[in-house]
Amino acid sequence: MSVLLSIVKCRCPKCHKGTLFVDSNPYNLKKMTEMNKKCSVCGQPAEPEPGFYYGAMYMSYALCVAVCGFNFVLTEFILKLPPYSFLVVNTVMLIVLWPLIFRYARVLYIYLFIRYDPNAAENNKQN
Numbered sequence: 283m284s285v286l287l288s289i290v291k292c293r294c295p296k297c298h299k300g301t302l303f304v305d306s307n308p309y310n311l312k313k314m315t316e317m318n319k320k321c322s323v324c325g326q327p328a329e330p331e332p333g334f335y336y337g338a339m340y341m342s343y344a345l346c347v348a349v350c351g352f353n354f355v356l357t358e359f360i361l362k363l364p365p366y367s368f369l370v371v372n373t374v375m376l377i378v379l380w381p382l383i384f385r386y387a388r389v390l391y392i393y394l395f396i397r398y399d400p401n402a403a404e405n406n407k408q409n
Contacts (some may be wrong), residue, residue, distance in 0.1 A: 285398065292389050295396040297403050302389060308381035317385070324402035330395065333389055342387035349375055349383070373382035 285298075294300040297363040300321035317328040329335065336368045353372040363371075376383075399405070 285393070286401055289393060292385060294321040294324060294326055295393045296326040297321060298398060299323040299403065300326075302328055302392070303385065306374070308385045311381065315383050317388075324399070324407070325406040326391070326396060326402065330392075335337060335391065338387040338391040341390045342383055345383045345387055346376060376391050 288295070288298040292302045292306070294302060296370075299316070300315055300323035302321075303313075304316040304318060308314055345375045350372055351373055354368055357368040357371050358365075360368075
């Protein structure tokens with residue numbers, strides 16, 4: 283599985299097979315933040331160290347800026363709506379996309395630090 287597809291499917295960064303989150307639906311708000319303790323396939327911990335995901339806030343900020351930029355171009359240049367419409371569209375979009383932004387910020391952040399190992403599943407079975 284390619285890295286991009288693994289990120290989209292929220293898969294383990296080490297083996298690209300196991301899931302990172304308990305529930306695959308990000309809009310199940312009760313379980314949105316729950317992550318598996320470790321990958322069921324390769325055993326990679328989902329939280330390599332305590333407080334690891336504080337850095338994901340920067341990823342979340344970058345994703346929000348990208349959404350805001352897209353909304354600005356959409357409302358101002360493509361749809362040519364009045365200036366206040368950007369605030370309305372942007373607020374609604376950020377609220378609707380918040381669960382996805384939260385999850386993908388965490389996924390992108392862990393992918394920065396954990397590298398793919400094609401033999402991870404076999405190595406876990408041997409141990």
